[in-house]
Amino acid sequence: MSAEDIPSLSPAEWEVMKTIWDHGPMAARDVHASLPSDRDWSIKTVKTMLSRLVAKGGLHYQQIGNSYLYDSAIARDDATRLEVQGLLARLFDNMAMPMIAQFIDQSDLNDNEIQELQQKLCEKRPGSRGRGRKR
Amino acid sequence: MSAEDIPSLSPAEWEVMKTIWDHGPMAARDVHASLPSDRDWSIKTVKTMLSRLVAKGGLHYQQIGNSYLYDSAIARDDATRLEVQGLLARLFDNMAMPMIAQFIDQSDLNDNEIQELQQKLCEKRPGSRGRGRKR
DNA sequence: ATCGAAAGATTACAAGTGTAATCTTTTCAG
């Protein structure tokens, strides 16, 4: 039981969160420096993002001297799950099967990946003694 | 090639589009009536949605007497693809495999569905002579 | 001690969204 009251994140907020999830606790300047180069925000913009994320509960921080060290306050997995649920509801009326089918169609996977997925599907089978249905 | 310049749809707009994709050409009142009951918008709201959708190119209409008959101007498939691409980029940095894995984990599929998906994966294998890789 | 750089806080501002209300024109019941 971890999820619930996970805030929804905007695309730009996702970018920031991903950076922090990847690097661990960071100061604003470092977040700014670490963002993918194609996203060239002003440091000001980054700070706005950070504040908003703190406000909505996605991040928390610890004060170090005169600056903050921001860290994720929510699990990436939970945020992901939320987002995926959203898409599932919005586009597919919660029917998972068509959604997954769509993804498979739409993405090009190599042979290995296909096999991994097939593996995963097998484990999913009811009666595949894998720590019986979580979630 | 059909896609490109597909407008992005907001969640509420998706609701309207889905209704029209499902029913075919409809007048505003009918859209209003057909929306899932949990979405209880005023007819005014529905009309705003319809106008905005026409403005952004998701719908077009034909005038019948003093009212419009709205119909989809974009393929559901294209809109879906666009949305899925968005998620793929935003959350998964365009790595399809982890995304699909996430979906499989996160959804509960029955045995049949699992088999269908497995089938799909097989066909996806390079060298599965199925009218060579579309898309 | 002093001044500029750097942090965070506050304010800005336009576009997009959800959710209508009001206005104008058309049409149908009587």
Add this chain to the structure above:
DNA sequence: CTGAAAAGATTACACTTGTAATCTTTCGAT
């Protein structure tokens, strides 16, 4: 013909989001 109902058009308005600029405080170099 008349008046209300119904269509679409226009306007509204608060909240979110992207993208900062400005303000205030503080720290560090000289």
